[in-house]
Structures are given as structure tokens and as C-alpha cells.
Amino acid sequence: MAVALYQIAVDAHDVRGLARFWCEVLNWKVLFDDPEEVVIGADEDAWPGIVFLPVPERKTVKNRLHLDLSPDDQAAEVERLLALGARRADVGQGEDATWVVLADPEGNEFCVLRPKQTLID
Template sequence: MVMTLGMVTFDTTDANRLADWWAEQTGGEVVERNDGWFAMVAVPSLPVRLAFQKVADPTPGKNRVHLDLSCQDLDAEVDRLLDAGATLVERRGDESFRWVTLADPHGNVFCVAEESGHS
């Protein structure tokens, strides 16, 4: 038997609000909402869905799993995400490959890199 990845789930104190934020940032659509405790986002460019579940007390500290996203223009995309409510964690890399670590409005860390053939 082989398992497949169905979704990536984030703990949050407001599942609907965070799902709306991620749907807007990724060009996705909120496809499921369950009484404020769970929401799911389908993103055309991702093979899995993003899910957000309400918890009373999110895990403190840096999340151990995060999204690595890619884009055409790193600087423009980072500026757009910051304007939308993301927080800058750190700019990383060198002239051969660079990426930026950000946090979404609920503190979940994710990275954005310019498309370059790296995976």
C-alpha cells in the first residue's frame, strides 16, 4: 500500500480568516468551511490542498513543516506579501540562489524563492 499526500494543515485560532488570506495570496479558493473550526483551500498550482484547523492553543515556536513557494519575481512577490500582512523573518541565499522566509498573519513560517530550476 502506498500513501499519498492529501493536504497540508495549519493550526490556527481563526481557520476562516487564515484560509481567506492564503486563498488570496495563492490565487486559490476556499472550497470548504466547517463552522469556523476547519477550512480548506484549493490552489490551482499546488497538487495538494491547504487546510486550516482551529485550535485553542497553537504550538508555540517555529513550525517544523513549512511551505516552499516559488515565483517569477522574488522582490515583487515579497513586497506584495508584506503589504498583504505577512511578516519578514529573514532574507537568505546568495547571488546563485536566494529565498525569503516570511510568516503569515498567524505566525506560520513559509519560504518564497524565485523560480530557477531548483526543487
């Protein structure tokens, strides 16, 4: 039996607002919008996507799962994300961390990594 990762589910207080934020972050689009879920993705045929599901409560503790973003320019990307509504977050990463921890508008932590180096044979 084959299996593939289809989408990542995120509980949200404001599903449409959080979906719009992540569409801007990832340059994705809304693929499905319904009161019970909003699905975003690169396009209709690209997997995985992210589905935002409504919940009445707000986030209260550190995420057990988070996204890592790999930009071309870490500092510029952090500034762009802060302008979109992200905020800096401290999850105990320490001052010598090579990644930057941010939180989306609902407090879900994610990391902005240093640019990945290409390996040359």
C-alpha cells in the same frame, strides 16, 4: 497499496482569516467551510489542499514544516505578500540567504525562493 498526499493540515487560531490569507497568496479558493475546518485548494479536483483546523492557543515556536513559494519575481512577490499581511521573519537564515523568510498573519514561517531556472538540454 497506493497513497497520495491529500492535504496539509495547519492549526489556526482564526481558521477563516488564515484561509483567506492563503487563498490570496496562492490564488486558490475555499473548497469547504465549516466551524471545525476550512479547506482551500486550486480546485475541487486538485491535490494537495490545505486544511485549517481551529485550536485555542497561538503559535509559539518555529515551524518544523513550512511551505516554499517559487515566484517569477522574488522581490515583487515579497512586496505583494507583505501587503497581504505577511511579515518578515528571522529563523537564522543569515544575510547571504537566497530566499526570503516571511510569516503569515498567525506567525507560520514560509519561504519565498528565487525564480527557478529552466534547464536546457
